[in-house]
Amino acid sequence: MEPMEIPVVKGGTKVATSRVFERDPDTVRDEDLREAIWELGREGEWIVQPVPEPYYLAPTKYGRMKKIPLEHTWHHKSCGQCGHIPGYSTSIFWLNRLLGYDYFDPRDQTSCTAWNYYASATSNQVAQAAVAMRNFSAAYESGYFPMIHCGTSFGHYKEVRHELVHDANLRRQVRAIMDKLGRPFVMPEEIVHYSEWMYAVRDELKNRVQYDLSNITATVHPACHYYKLQTGDAIYDPEIYGGQRTAAVTGVVQTLGANVADYSSWYDCCGFGFRHILVQRDFTRSFATLRKIEVMKAEANPDVVLTHDTGCVTSLDKSQFAAQAHDRNVGVPVMSESQFAAIAVGAHPFRVAQLHWHSVDYRPLLRKMGIDPEKAWAEFQGDLDQIQGGQMEFMTWEHVL
Amino acid sequence: MPSDRYLEIPLEEKQRLFDEVKADPRFHTYLYGCYECGICVAACPSARFYDFSPRKIAQAAAREDVELIYEQMNDDIWNCSQCFSCNRCPRQNSPGGLITVMREVAVNNGLRSMKEALVGYTRIIYKIMTTGTQVSPDMLQEDAFPDWGPQVKMVSDNLDLWRRALPPETLHTTGLSWQVEERTMQELYAIWKLTGTLDMISEVDEGLHDIMEEIMDDALEDSGLSL
Numbered sequence: 142m143e144p145m146e147i148p149v150v151k152g153g154t155k156v157a158t159s160r161v162f163e164r165d166p167d168t169v170r171d172e173d174l175r176e177a178i179w180e181l182g183r184e185g186e187w188i189v190q191p192v193p194e195p196y197y198l199a200p201t202k203y204g205r206m207k208k209i210p211l212e213h214t215w216h217h218k219s220c221g222q223c224g225h226i227p228g229y230s231t232s233i234f235w236l237n238r239l240l241g242y243d244y245f246d247p248r249d250q251t252s253c254t255a256w257n258y259y260a261s262a263t264s265n266q267v268a269q270a271a272v273a274m275r276n277f278s279a280a281y282e283s284g285y286f287p288m289i290h291c292g293t294s295f296g297h298y299k300e301v302r303h304e305l306v307h308d309a310n311l312r313r314q315v316r317a318i319m320d321k322l323g324r325p326f327v328m329p330e331e332i333v334h335y336s337e338w339m340y341a342v343r344d345e346l347k348n349r350v351q352y353d354l355s356n357i358t359a360t361v362h363p364a365c366h367y368y369k370l371q372t373g374d375a376i377y378d379p380e381i382y383g384g385q386r387t388a389a390v391t392g393v394v395q396t397l398g399a400n401v402a403d404y405s406s407w408y409d410c411c412g413f414g415f416r417h418i419l420v421q422r423d424f425t426r427s428f429a430t431l432r433k434i435e436v437m438k439a440e441a442n443p444d445v446v447l448t449h450d451t452g453c454v455t456s457l458d459k460s461q462f463a464a465q466a467h468d469r470n471v472g473v474p475v476m477s478e479s480q481f482a483a484i485a486v487g488a489h490p491f492r493v494a495q496l497h498w499h500s501v502d503y504r505p506l507l508r509k510m511g512i513d514p515e516k517a518w519a520e521f522q523g524d525l526d527q528i529q530g531g532q533m534e535f536m537t538w539e540h541v542l
Numbered sequence: 543m544p545s546d547r548y549l550e551i552p553l554e555e556k557q558r559l560f561d562e563v564k565a566d567p568r569f570h571t572y573l574y575g576c577y578e579c580g581i582c583v584a585a586c587p588s589a590r591f592y593d594f595s596p597r598k599i600a601q602a603a604a605r606e607d608v609e610l611i612y613e614q615m616n617d618d619i620w621n622c623s624q625c626f627s628c629n630r631c632p633r634q635n636s637p638g639g640l641i642t643v644m645r646e647v648a649v650n651n652g653l654r655s656m657k658e659a660l661v662g663y664t665r666i667i668y669k670i671m672t673t674g675t676q677v678s679p680d681m682l683q684e685d686a687f688p689d690w691g692p693q694v695k696m697v698s699d700n701l702d703l704w705r706r707a708l709p710p711e712t713l714h715t716t717g718l719s720w721q722v723e724e725r726t727m728q729e730l731y732a733i734w735k736l737t738g739t740l741d742m743i744s745e746v747d748e749g750l751h752d753i754m755e756e757i758m759d760d761a762l763e764d765s766g767l768s769l
Contacts, residue, residue: 170634218712220676224719227679227708234710246712248723251674251730259624261660262645263667263746266568268737275729296626308567318736321769322729365625372629410587410625417623420662422689424623428587462691495708500693521707528706535714536707 147440149382149403154391156383164204164384171373173205177306178328186312187326190281192333197341202368202377202384208331209341210288212242215280216335219291220252221451228476228495229454230290232483233335235493238542239486240345245285250276255297256452260415266304270311271318273301278324287329288338292450295334296366299374302332332374334367336389336449339478340376343396349486352511354399359481360443360473361390361401362433362457364450365410390449390478397485402441406432412460413452422460429460434471445506446475454499461501474503490514491521492541544609548616556612562647563603563611563640572639576600582628582637592621596628596637603640611644619644620659652745664747671743672757674730675719679705728765731758736769 148157156162182189192208199207214237222229237244254272258264280287289295305312305328316326339346368375368387378388381395382403391401412428414421434457437443446457458475465471480494490496490512496503497518504514524540527533533540548556563569582596583589589596599618602610619641626638648656660667670676684695697704701716712720734740735758744751762769 218720220670220678220719222719223713224675224677224679225682227705227710227713230713231708231710246710248712248721249726250720251722251726252670252676252719254670254674254676256676257666257670259642261663261667261746262642262649263742264739265646265737265742266566268733268739271733271737272730275733279726304568307571311567318733321736321767322732323767324729365627369626369629408585408627410623410627412587412623413625414588414623416620416659416663419666420660424588424591426689427591432587432590459687459690462693463689492707493709497704498697500691525703525707528703534706535711536709538709541709 147403147405154381154395154401154403156385158383162379162383162385169203169373171371173373174302174306175330178302178330181306181328187328188281190277190286190327190329192330193286199337199340199376200378202373202375205373207337207374207376209333209337210286211338211341212237212244213285214242214244214288214338215283215285216244216246217250217276217280217287217289217294218246219294219451221256221455222290226451226454226498228480228493228498229451232477232479232488232494233290235483235488235541236342236346236479236486238538239349240342244288245283247279247283249279249283253291253294253297255293256415259293260419267311267314269297270301270305270315273298274315274319274326275322275324277327277329278319280329281325281327288333288335290335292334292364292367293452295332296370298332299371302328303371334389334449336367336478337376339393339482340389343393346393346482346486347396347398350397351487352485354397354485354510357399357445357506357509358402358441358443359394359399359445359447360404360437360441361394361407362411362446362448362453363387363390363407364448364453367450390447393478393482394447397482402443404437404440406436409433411448411453411456413456415452418452418456425456426460426463429456430464430469430471433457434461434464434473435469438470438473443473444509445481446473447478447481448475449478458500472501474499474501474506476503484510484512489520489541490517492524492536544607544613548609548612551612553608556608559615559647559651560606560608560611562650563643566643566646568639569643572636572643573600573603574633574635576604576635577633579632582631582635585627585630587623587625587627588621594618594621596622599637599640600631600635615644615648616653616655619648620655649742649745657746660746664750667743667746668750668754671734671740671754673718674722674727678715678717678719680716725765728761728767731761732765732767732769734758735762
């Protein structure tokens with residue numbers, strides 16, 4: 142892959158053009174559903190769960206401001222994150238604790254089941270909406286507001302919300318199921334992704350950065366399901382790529398003091414494929430390495446790839462092993478911006494960010510940040526010895542804060 | 543143009559399947575027309591590696607070309623990555639959405655190609671439908687992911703210990719991604735039964751369907767939920 146010219150001012154996210162991008166409400170592709178949601182609430186169709194205060198107002202693609210709750214959040218966990226890259230979710234929780242924000246980590250939560258739906262289609266519209274609304278009702282009954290960890294869950298729930306607003310028959314069917322379960326029929330005022338919360342607290346995090354990140358270069362992979370499904374409802378900042386790409390992840394990384402470098406295949410997906418990652422990985426490996434990692438390496442040579450979704454971390458990280466065996470131009474650690482940010486503000490790379498669950502060697506990145514990975518691993522190994530020896534049953538929050 | 547691969551299938555059967563696709567309430571919000579601009583193809587990851595085109599999907603549906611749609615339901619739709627990059631269509635089509643619906647019809651009708659596409663996948667269906675979490679830590683086994691390198695073996699060798707070394711209390715699990723309450727699972731089972739989702743599995747794998755039905759019926763019997 143030969144490097145190519147990219148119309149972005151070198152070393153940043155400023156678009157190299159004299160053209161001015163103005164947000165134009167007349168070009169909105171996705172309508173603002175909020176008034177319709179409140180209207181359906183007033184008509185008794187459902188209960189609307191309001192965003193709790195305090196909240197941050199973040200700009201979305203066409204200029205409407207989105208309420209991002211800072212605390213009292215119900216964390217809708219991701220099965221792929223919790224199952225295979227648990228430092229992802231742990232870092233989100235740790236950051237909430239560090240900033241002193243009240244949150245709830247529920248057991249009355251299922252996966253959105255959309256990974257399975259997009260992989261195998263062994264479900265249907267009503268079932269998918271019922272799963273979503275069951276989780277929303279659980280959040281409502283807990284008194285906390287849903288905060289969605291997974292990009293696919295976030296996108297899928299926005300799709301479900303759109304379908305429920307527009308289809309009275311679907312609402313009737315799903316409501317009947319909730320009635321059978323003894324659950325209230327609840328729609329949150331906003332559907333919020335954790336990376337939007339990261340964007341909302343980026344300045345608070347900036348004040349706590351422990352290391353000089355000015356020599357760290359990251360490439361960002363924006364997750365397809367975060368912004369391609371229901372495009373308008375995602376964070377866009379005029380300062381980042383002229384407001385033409387989502388500012389999630391990039392805005393956080395830049396605020397922390399690291400550099401974000403552009404690359405030409407930024408719009409491409411990661412190759413996850415939902416079905417492919419599990420049973421047809423030749424596609425995933427090829428796409429993740431040839432269209433993403435190698436392009437990033439050739440055009441930006443990053444120290445780390447940062448993204449904000451379960452499948453993207455998995456595809457981009459795990460696919461590199463086989464490509465390395467063929468001497469391809471790969472070998473960049475991959476993690477979520479929540480892990481990177483947590484490490485930057487002092488989280489332990491193994492106790493909190495749990496980097497040992499990742500495949501590509503992350504130690505050069507840690508060293509460049511000013512962290513001794515061998516010393517950190519020895520500390521973590523000491524914890525494991527304590528757990529094995531029975532002195533500590535589990536790692537606790539008290540141990541890592 | 544459709545090939546001659548499925549000449550033995552009666553036109554009426556192909557029409558019946560397309561009618562099922564078209565009857566989905568989402569169909570008309572996924573298809574508005576097609577400029578043939580190819581933006582969806584340029585954005586499509588699967589088009590780069592397979593003989594696959596989201597433009598052809600949208601065009602065949604718009605023309606109601608039931609011969610071609612039948613062929614696509616057998617030979618093309620499982621190549622889609624479901625990333626929805628094609629949603630940048632200037633006509634606001636969603637070829638990925640059309641494919642979601644076409645896949646559902648393929649499952650409901652037990653198409654052979656669907657069974658081939660889902661070979662090896664049924665353990666995932668079992669996991670998500672019976673536990674409420676799609677991938678669990680104990681699925682990280684080196685024989686399942688040999689291309690992910692030796693790190694997978696490190697995880698599986700140390701799984702129980704490493705899970706206990708996670709600060710969130712809900713993550714001290716190996717068979718589930720997180721601890722899910724029994725009542726929560728019962729409610730999920732009720733959703734699968736009430737929406738016909740469990741019935742769909744009999745078209746994929748009858749044995750799997752029977753196992754899951756037994757698990758769910760037993761759990762629901764104890765739940766007090768009246769379906």
